[in-house]
Amino acid sequence: MACAGGIALMKQSMRKASATLAIGGLGVSLILSIIAFTDMLQTWSLRANTTQTINFDWFDLGATHLQLGWILDPLAAVMLLMVTFVGLLIFIYSTGYMAHDENFTRFFCFLSLFAGAMLGVIIANSLLLLFMCWEIVGLTSYLLIGFWYQKPSAAAAAKKAFLTTRIGDIFFLLGIVWLFAQTGTLLFYNHGAGAMEPAALAALLSQPAALGLTAAGAIGLLIFAGAAGKSGQLPLHVWLPDAMEGPTPVSALIHAATMVAAGVYLVARVYPLMNAGAVAGGSTVSLTVVAWIGALTALFGALVAVAQNDIKRILAYSTVSQLGYMMVGLATGGVAVGMFHLITHAFFKALLFLGAGSVIHGCHEEQDIRRMGGLSKIMPVTFGTYAIGMLALSGFPIFFSGFWSKDAILGAAHAWPVSKGPFVLLLIGALLTAFYMARQVAYVFFGSWRGPAHTHAHESPRVMTLPLSILAVFAVGLGVLGTPVWPWFTSFIESKPLLVDMHGFSEPGLLPLMGFAILLVFAGLGAGWWLYIRKAVQKPATAPVHHHAQEHGDEPQHRPGDLVDVLESGAPMVWNWLANRLYFDELYAVTVLRLYAALAWLSDWLDRRFWGGIVAAVAGGFRGLGWANKAIDSQWIDGGFDKGCEELVTGGGLLAWLQAGRAPGYLRTLALGVLVLVALALAVGAATGQVHP
Amino acid sequence: MTPLAAYLIVAALVFAIGLAISLTRRNAILVLIGIELMLNAANLNLIAFWRFGPHSSGHGDGLTGMMFAIFSIAVAAAEAAVGLGLAIAYHRHAKTTDLDAMTRMKG
Numbered sequence: 143m144a145c146a147g148g149i150a151l152m153k154q155s156m157r158k159a160s161a162t163l164a165i166g167g168l169g170v171s172l173i174l175s176i177i178a179f180t181d182m183l184q185t186w187s188l189r190a191n192t193t194q195t196i197n198f199d200w201f202d203l204g205a206t207h208l209q210l211g212w213i214l215d216p217l218a219a220v221m222l223l224m225v226t227f228v229g230l231l232i233f234i235y236s237t238g239y240m241a242h243d244e245n246f247t248r249f250f251c252f253l254s255l256f257a258g259a260m261l262g263v264i265i266a267n268s269l270l271l272l273f274m275c276w277e278i279v280g281l282t283s284y285l286l287i288g289f290w291y292q293k294p295s296a297a298a299a300a301k302k303a304f305l306t307t308r309i310g311d312i313f314f315l316l317g318i319v320w321l322f323a324q325t326g327t328l329l330f331y332n333h334g335a336g337a338m339e340p341a342a343l344a345a346l347l348s349q350p351a352a353l354g355l356t357a358a359g360a361i362g363l364l365i366f367a368g369a370a371g372k373s374g375q376l377p378l379h380v381w382l383p384d385a386m387e388g389p390t391p392v393s394a395l396i397h398a399a400t401m402v403a404a405g406v407y408l409v410a411r412v413y414p415l416m417n418a419g420a421v422a423g424g425s426t427v428s429l430t431v432v433a434w435i436g437a438l439t440a441l442f443g444a445l446v447a448v449a450q451n452d453i454k455r456i457l458a459y460s461t462v463s464q465l466g467y468m469m470v471g472l473a474t475g476g477v478a479v480g481m482f483h484l485i486t487h488a489f490f491k492a493l494l495f496l497g498a499g500s501v502i503h504g505c506h507e508e509q510d511i512r513r514m515g516g517l518s519k520i521m522p523v524t525f526g527t528y529a530i531g532m533l534a535l536s537g538f539p540i541f542f543s544g545f546w547s548k549d550a551i552l553g554a555a556h557a558w559p560v561s562k563g564p565f566v567l568l569l570i571g572a573l574l575t576a577f578y579m580a581r582q583v584a585y586v587f588f589g590s591w592r593g594p595a596h597t598h599a600h601e602s603p604r605v606m607t608l609p610l611s612i613l614a615v616f617a618v619g620l621g622v623l624g625t626p627v628w629p630w631f632t633s634f635i636e637s638k639p640l641l642v643d644m645h646g647f648s649e650p651g652l653l654p655l656m657g658f659a660i661l662l663v664f665a666g667l668g669a670g671w672w673l674y675i676r677k678a679v680q681k682p683a684t685a686p687v688h689h690h691a692q693e694h695g696d697e698p699q700h701r702p703g704d705l706v707d708v709l710e711s712g713a714p715m716v717w718n719w720l721a722n723r724l725y726f727d728e729l730y731a732v733t734v735l736r737l738y739a740a741l742a743w744l745s746d747w748l749d750r751r752f753w754g755g756i757v758a759a760v761a762g763g764f765r766g767l768g769w770a771n772k773a774i775d776s777q778w779i780d781g782g783f784d785k786g787c788e789e790l791v792t793g794g795g796l797l798a799w800l801q802a803g804r805a806p807g808y809l810r811t812l813a814l815g816v817l818v819l820v821a822l823a824l825a826v827g828a829a830t831g832q833v834h835p
Numbered sequence: 836m837t838p839l840a841a842y843l844i845v846a847a848l849v850f851a852i853g854l855a856i857s858l859t860r861r862n863a864i865l866v867l868i869g870i871e872l873m874l875n876a877a878n879l880n881l882i883a884f885w886r887f888g889p890h891s892s893g894h895g896d897g898l899t900g901m902m903f904a905i906f907s908i909a910v911a912a913a914e915a916a917v918g919l920g921l922a923i924a925y926h927r928h929a930k931t932t933d934l935d936a937m938t939r940m941k942g
Binding site for chain 2: 804805806809810813
């Protein structure tokens, strides 16, 4: 069912559909996924097996044959619903946002290709199929980030995104190949013979790999590397903020709601593999790695987000941070915890990005929050929805979905038996999240207008605010699905019967933890409030002049007239450090890029001197041979040939004379020939005595 | 009964006339007619020799000569059709049937 939706969508995009077609296609897939979802709900309530698969042979190669397949289980159903729903809203929003773009059709073509590939990732029941769709997703991501390819920064960001994720993908592919070599199948579930089912996992566990890892653990790590590339986890996160060069709906769709979630989804998909061999009260190596990387990423993203001035970059780092949360949730609490945050995050982050897009649109393509301000009165709808998204992201208690999902992760991290490290990191992250969101909202919506005096912000059209409102409703409402009292989401994902348990709150340690988290959120929000709203950020009377040693990034850090951040004046060292993203890009520039530059130079030198020399020698040899050949030719062969040609010319002249082209002449010759023959016959007959003349 | 020689003389005359026509005329169609005359002379010879031959009547393969003649006539018809077709095609192309003007195949 759902796969049909996915494929139909891909075909449409191939035909270069217009916006209507794209939205229609996604609408159809939304309906299909609702059907799939309700179907799933029914089988779940009937306590039936909720994993449905359709497998088919792709090709045979010798004795191996490769199977692909589609899968539908609660995990996929939830993701399908989320992607199609959020995607649809973003598509609708895009018609407003991109209305003035000349490449409107191309944009929607890419968008729907992306959506199709993303749905393919979700419903693939084979790592190989998943990988193919994964790569298409990566490609469309590249295309969409570089959509405004006239801008050099956009083109560079697209390249960066593509190459960085490619690093992860190489590991992913290695993992796939290894898995195939070990188990002979790439299907997740295949009636007991799939790679994620007990038989194969046991085989994998018994295979030792290097460094004390089992094959299962090593493969799990490799696949996680792929997921880290896609989901912007710590060493490979650098592409995500730069990806904000793309149009804002793209940032919302790809870099908030869906594509980056693909990595998390992948880890959830192969969770049985990662978790294989975990003893009670312990964790596997791969999950430990996932948890630590996730926690570090969460903290790092939150830290850097504090010191950004581009409205979309703040959100980008926030996404990096939240993806870290999801990874920790997966690693410590299992599939349901991570996925729950994924779903809620998809809604409120899409909301935030679309809100940011609306702000940017309203402020005439201005992205610097220092040149906004006071927008709450001018753009009330955007402000309201943005505030909801911001509160959800900060984890504002009780009413907002982000609170429940983040709390589930915090709880899981707290209960994690291996280490409390990730938990502490996450707590700091939560505090910072609340802080930077408060800062951003204060800059954008409060205070007074700080942009150029002659421009005026305006509210966005209905087609853009409507999706915002819908998303806001969900950003609030989705939390209900995962409260400790009514753990609907968890039981659905894990296909367990649902219990309403009022004692959910009274689990030991839960309430204090929740209280502590709430306290942190309030502390963060309060700090943001105190720093940025209490002394309402005003445009400075005189333009302060700043001399900063380093000017980094695509645009200068300061333009005259920009106000200075409170934190920046307080602790310039730390600020600069954060504003430059902990110098990650520079680190890569110094290490990886230098290395590659050196390698490239070496290859170039080898090419020119060594291989070039060999080639030149060979070429010289052949040139000598050629010269000898030519000499022989001109001396001997040509002479004979010329003679032959002369003969031919003479003979041809004679024949041409004979070939007069006149039929009577031929006839006469014929008659003459007949006469001669008759005469001959008579003569011969007379000689032999048979004829008597 | 007319002796064989009479047939042969008539046939030789017809052949000579045909040859003369085809050698002297410059019109392609008349040349074709001449060729037809020569062919018919040959046919006359065939029939005459058959009629006076050893298996003229009765049994077995007595029809050999007749068949030969009919075959030859059929071939002549086909040849005439092709020849006339060529002449007409050339006439359409060059507006002439003069053989002396048809020199485009000169080497």
